[in-house]
Amino acid sequence: xxxxxxxxxxxxxxxxxxxxxxxxxxxxxxxxxxxxxxxxxxxxxxxxxxxxxxxxxxxxxxxxxxxxxxxxxxxxxxxxxxxxxxxxxxxxxxxxxxxxxxxxxxxxxxxxxxxxxxxxxxxxxxxxxxxxxxxxxxxxxxxxxxxxxxxxxxxxxxxxxxxxxxxxxxxxxxxxxxxxxxxxxxxxxxxxxxxxxxxxxxxxxxxxxxxxxxxxxxxxxxxxxxxxxxxxxxxxxxxxxxxxxxxxxxxxxxxxxxxx
Amino acid sequence: xxxxxxxxxxxxxxxxxxxxxxxxxxxxxxxxxxxxxxxxxxxxxxxxxxxxxxxxxxxxxxxxxxxxxxxxxxxxxxxxxxxxxxxxxxxxxxxxxxxxxxxxxxxxxxxxxxxxxxxxxxxxxxxxxxxxxxxxxxxxxxxxxxxxxxxxxxxxxxxxxxxxxxxxxxxxxxxxxxxxxxxxxxxxxxxxxxxxxxxxxxxxxxxxxxxxxxxxxxxxxxxxxxxxxxxxxxxxxxxxxxxxxxxxxxxxxxxxxxxxxxxxxxxxxx
Numbered sequence: 001x002x003x004x005x006x007x008x009x010x011x012x013x014x015x016x017x018x019x020x021x022x023x024x025x026x027x028x029x030x031x032x033x034x035x036x037x038x039x040x041x042x043x044x045x046x047x048x049x050x051x052x053x054x055x056x057x058x059x060x061x062x063x064x065x066x067x068x069x070x071x072x073x074x075x076x077x078x079x080x081x082x083x084x085x086x087x088x089x090x091x092x093x094x095x096x097x098x099x100x101x102x103x104x105x106x107x108x109x110x111x112x113x114x115x116x117x118x119x120x121x122x123x124x125x126x127x128x129x130x131x132x133x134x135x136x137x138x139x140x141x142x143x144x145x146x147x148x149x150x151x152x153x154x155x156x157x158x159x160x161x162x163x164x165x166x167x168x169x170x171x172x173x174x175x176x177x178x179x180x181x182x183x184x185x186x187x188x189x190x191x192x193x194x195x196x197x198x199x200x201x202x203x204x205x206x207x208x209x210x211x212x213x214x215x216x217x218x219x220x221x222x223x224x225x226x227x228x229x230x231x232x233x234x235x236x237x238x239x240x241x242x243x244x245x246x247x248x249x250x251x252x253x254x255x256x257x258x259x260x
Numbered sequence: 261x262x263x264x265x266x267x268x269x270x271x272x273x274x275x276x277x278x279x280x281x282x283x284x285x286x287x288x289x290x291x292x293x294x295x296x297x298x299x300x301x302x303x304x305x306x307x308x309x310x311x312x313x314x315x316x317x318x319x320x321x322x323x324x325x326x327x328x329x330x331x332x333x334x335x336x337x338x339x340x341x342x343x344x345x346x347x348x349x350x351x352x353x354x355x356x357x358x359x360x361x362x363x364x365x366x367x368x369x370x371x372x373x374x375x376x377x378x379x380x381x382x383x384x385x386x387x388x389x390x391x392x393x394x395x396x397x398x399x400x401x402x403x404x405x406x407x408x409x410x411x412x413x414x415x416x417x418x419x420x421x422x423x424x425x426x427x428x429x430x431x432x433x434x435x436x437x438x439x440x441x442x443x444x445x446x447x448x449x450x451x452x453x454x455x456x457x458x459x460x461x462x463x464x465x466x467x468x469x470x471x472x473x474x475x476x477x478x479x480x481x482x483x484x485x486x487x488x489x490x491x492x493x494x495x496x497x498x499x500x501x502x503x504x505x506x507x508x509x510x511x512x513x514x515x516x517x518x519x520x521x522x523x524x525x526x527x528x529x530x
Contacts, residue, residue: 024445027452039459043469048321061321173296180302188313198320 006104010112013099018120028080029124033073034131040193041065041135056195056217057226066137067147067219068192070128074121074151075212078158079183081117083175086166089113096258106255110167114159114247121155122148139225146222154215157239160246167253186212214238278384281377285385286392304397307346308404311339314464325466328497332412339410340419340490341463343401347394347423348430348457348483354390355435356450363438369528379524383435383517390431391424398423405494413496422493425509426486432516439523457483462491482512 018025045061058064089095099109129138129148138144165178189199190212196204207213218235221227276284293300315335322334362368369382398420405411434450441447460467461483467475478484485505492498 021445024448027448027455032451032455035455035459039464043460044318044322044465046469047323047325047465048318049323054321173299176299177302180305184306184309188309189317193313194317194321198317 006108007111007115010099010104010108011115014112014116018116025120029073029077029120030127033069033124033128036069037062037066037132037135040069054195054197056191056220057224058220062135063137063224064195064220065193066132066135067223068190068216070125070132070147070151071154071212071215071219072187072190072192073128074125074155074215075158075186076183077121077124078117078155079162079179081120082114082159082163083166083178084172086113086163087169087172087175090167090254090257091171096254100258106258107251109258110163110247110251110254114156114163114250117159117163118152118155121159122152125151125155138223143222143225147219150215150218150222153236153239153243154219157211157215157242157246160243160250162246164246164249164253167250167257186210191216211239211242276376278381281381282384282388284377285372285382286389289389300393303350303393304400306349307342307397307401311335311342311401311404314338315342327491327495328499330495330497332495335408336410336412336495337491338464339405339408340494341461341487343398343405343419343423343494344426344483344486344490345458345461345463346401347398347426348486349454350394350397351390351427351430352434352450352454354393355386355431356438356441356447359386359435359438360441360444360447363527369524373528379528380521382524383432383520386435387428387431387517387520391427394427395420395424411494413494413498415492415496415498416494419490419493422486422489422506425489425506425513426483428513429482429486429509429516432513432518432520434516436516436519436523439520439527457481462487482509485509 041062045065048061050058050060052059055061055064096109100106125148129144132138133144138147162178166175169175189203189207190210191207192212196207196213199207214235218232218239221232315338319334319338324331324333325337326332327337369379372382373379402411402416402419406416437450460478461481462478463483467478467484470478485508489502489505489509492502
């Protein structure tokens with residue numbers, strides 16, 4: 001029995017659920033990031049004296065902050081899709097147990113859920129990339145497509161490890177702590193809003209090894225067309241390891257949880 | 261016989277003053293939070309992170325803005341904005357998500373109303389709790405500001421009561437709105453209201469960037485009043501115009517509290 005068709009059929013389940021609840025996600029996934037762009041990029045950016053040497057190669061603060069905000073959004077959506085929904089499927093609604101009573105295996109369940117998370121991230125990223133195009137923040141069409149594709153990797157690099165963590169939790173309290181102590185600091189200090197050089201040296205180094213900085217820098221290179229291949233390759237490998245390792249851990253964690 | 265009928269009427273139970281009744285609900289919430297002190301503690305961090313990231317990090321790219329005729333560094337400009345915004349966010353969170361949960365799932369208010377307490381006691385208790393919690397966060401934030409040298413006047417001491425006013429104004433209105441909520445999906449509307457307030461109320465940049473008509477609209481919103489009030493206090497640029505913000509926030513809070521009590525009457529006592 002091959003696994004892929006089963007995963008695909010289960011993916012259909014998440015799409016059906018989303019068809020009924022999508023209205024509740026419009027503001028968070030589409031409007032909030034655009035409001036941030038308007039407030040931080042356009043309006044606050046109007047007060048920033050743009051110097052490409054100081055802004056990681058960006059010609060304006062808007063060009064600098066938009067890739068950062070997009071990568072930050074992909075991370076936040078990944079958290080959103082793999083925290084409470086996973087807890088719900090394991091504990092509150094027990095959807096996973098229902099799935100497991102069919103020929104589906106644990107790996108199918110986890111992979112389908114993660115794929116759906118990536119699709120959600122992709123849809124938001126696509127809207128974001130298209131809406132931002134008239135602002136002149138993408139260097140070229142291939143650059144914009146690159147920006148979009150990078151979000152899939154960034155999204156999975158966060159979704160998979162968070163999924164693994166969520167599958168081990170007994171109650172949702174852990175999410176609050178992770179949101180406040182991990183998600184917020186990553187969003188605010190990983191080079192999305194200001195160049196890392198503005199941080200004290202020790203914090204700068206810590207920021208450089210965080211996964212969000214890898215995603216922000218990669219997105220920014222694609223957006224501005226300022227590729228530096230060694231750095232880009234490092235980021236790709238780093239995020240790829242997070243995604244693959246996270247997925248493996250996630251399947252294992254779910255197996256332990258559901259099939260003791 | 262007379263004993264039974266006496267116990268069943270609402271106003272012959274053990275009498276508590278308004279303050280006493282409010283205190284009971286605050287104590288109840290304290291008992292709940294005592295087990296979740298981590299959540300209480302980490303709630304304070306968010307505005308501090310924003311201050312350090314936007315204020316200090318982005319501040320190195322922005323020269324600074326004028327407040328009352330004097331130019332202040334960008335971090336000092338953002339800090340009072342974050343103070344006011346976090347007072348709003350805290351009040352909104354406490355009186356929407358938490359109240360909805362207690363109203364719909366825990367049925368806490370039905371239980372309280374089964375005792376000699378009234379809906380007004382519930383409204384006062386929940387709003388006071390939101391203020392108390394917000395006040396503790398605000399005091400801690402002010403200490404951080406002082407430690408980072410972002411406080412320029414003794415007027416800043418009054419920024420603490422100012423944040424309580426902001427909390428009062430938002431807590432009432434938001435708790436009232438919560439009574440109309442049908443499901444968790446409806447909370448997107450709260451985000452829809454709070455997010456633009458947070459980003460465009462002069463928190464991160466002056467409203468002078470807006471066209472005139474829009475500037476007028478923003479100046480009439482509650483968070484903007486709170487932000488300028490806090491900024492006037494921490495920079496020491498207080499004037500009679502500051503009183504406008506104070507009156508605005510007090511009136512908004514009083515109206516909110518009144519609506520909450522009426523809505524709870526309609527929801528739980530009919």
